[in-house]
Amino acid sequence: MKEETIERIRKFTEERDWDQFHSPANIAKSIVIEAAELLECFQWDEEGFDTQHVKEELADVIVYCQDMLDKLGLDVDEIVNMKMAQNEAKYPVEKAKGSAAKYNEL
């Protein structure tokens, strides 16, 4: 995400004085609430989804993820690289290739 998009998200919260509501726990609730709205786009029909609706709900999830990063002072590249290193170790290519099994069942 570009710095100016991130700034727009921050300014939105600041101008409305909403930081008081953005405890980490409340943001976590918000992420799952928006994620469920995204899932609702695929509730009864997994193929014929409304792309515009998907875009809106996915954007909501991403915005709250940015709020969480900001609230906890986290660097997105740092945490994603840390987690990807874990994932790469848990799912070695030779074992995981073409399989949807969980790491503890590989």
Next chain:
Amino acid sequence: MKEETIERIRKFTEERDWDQFHSPANIAKSIVIEAAELLECFQWDEEGFDTQHVKEELADVIVYCQDMLDKLGLDVDEIVNMKMAQNEAKYPVEKAKGSAAKYNEL
């Protein structure tokens, strides 16, 4: 997120031949599953959370959001700016300032 971090996410999926499992519906399920694991960090205690655990679960949500962007060929800045424009219109500063009410109750 830096381009090289995004590339690491893409390479992870490609090397494991996992694109076959990444239907938009399955990614939507995965986002909500990881979002609930993030929420679990705050299940019984909203203050004394384990930051390392929060980082890992938040990273998982962000990785699946990137998978969805890739799967649908979406531009993160475009969809976030589109949604922020909607949010700014739904929550005018003068009405929403300091209030946690939903837009239809402002």
Next chain:
Amino acid sequence: MKEETIERIRKFTEERDWDQFHSPANIAKSIVIEAAELLECFQWDEEGFDTQHVKEELADVIVYCQDMLDKLGLDVDEIVNMKMAQNEAKYPVEKAKGSAAKYNEL
């Protein structure tokens, strides 16, 4: 659910002195966390699910729903009948038959 099963759920919480953690908000978080674990049974493969695992996760959701009923002093038949009356009105048979559309799109 039989009264003796409900009593077993209540006794489980009482004996562990866990009522202190069971605020309505915490129970709501727990329901969504368990619901996401149920969804995980269908994450990558919607047909070949593990029935034993589904039973366990579904039971977890039901137990927390019972905790919420107890916490708020609600009668399950009363709230379900109240909601079914709403659903019946929102989805008239002649309009909704065979359609997965939302009530506001019928």
Next chain:
Amino acid sequence: MKEETIERIRKFTEERDWDQFHSPANIAKSIVIEAAELLECFQWDEEGFDTQHVKEELADVIVYCQDMLDKLGLDVDEIVNMKMAQNEAKYPVEKAKGSAAKYNEL
């Protein structure tokens, strides 16, 4: 839940010919979607919730749980007692009393 309430839920689905949409995976998605709507009642304020709204969303979760029981031919008392036996073993009273720790941290 009384047998007549359960029958009302079944009749609702049958009359609308909705069994075709009620795959176990779709019901699992529906449970998490409704559970997130229940959580939304506590999103920004965990104390001042709207009880009527909570009742409606909790009822939705319970109705979809009943749909899942029916779809898979499960007996609610059997699966809840099976799970409670597991929980009682995982959380012995003497260790778990007054603690919100997960079983693997007791």
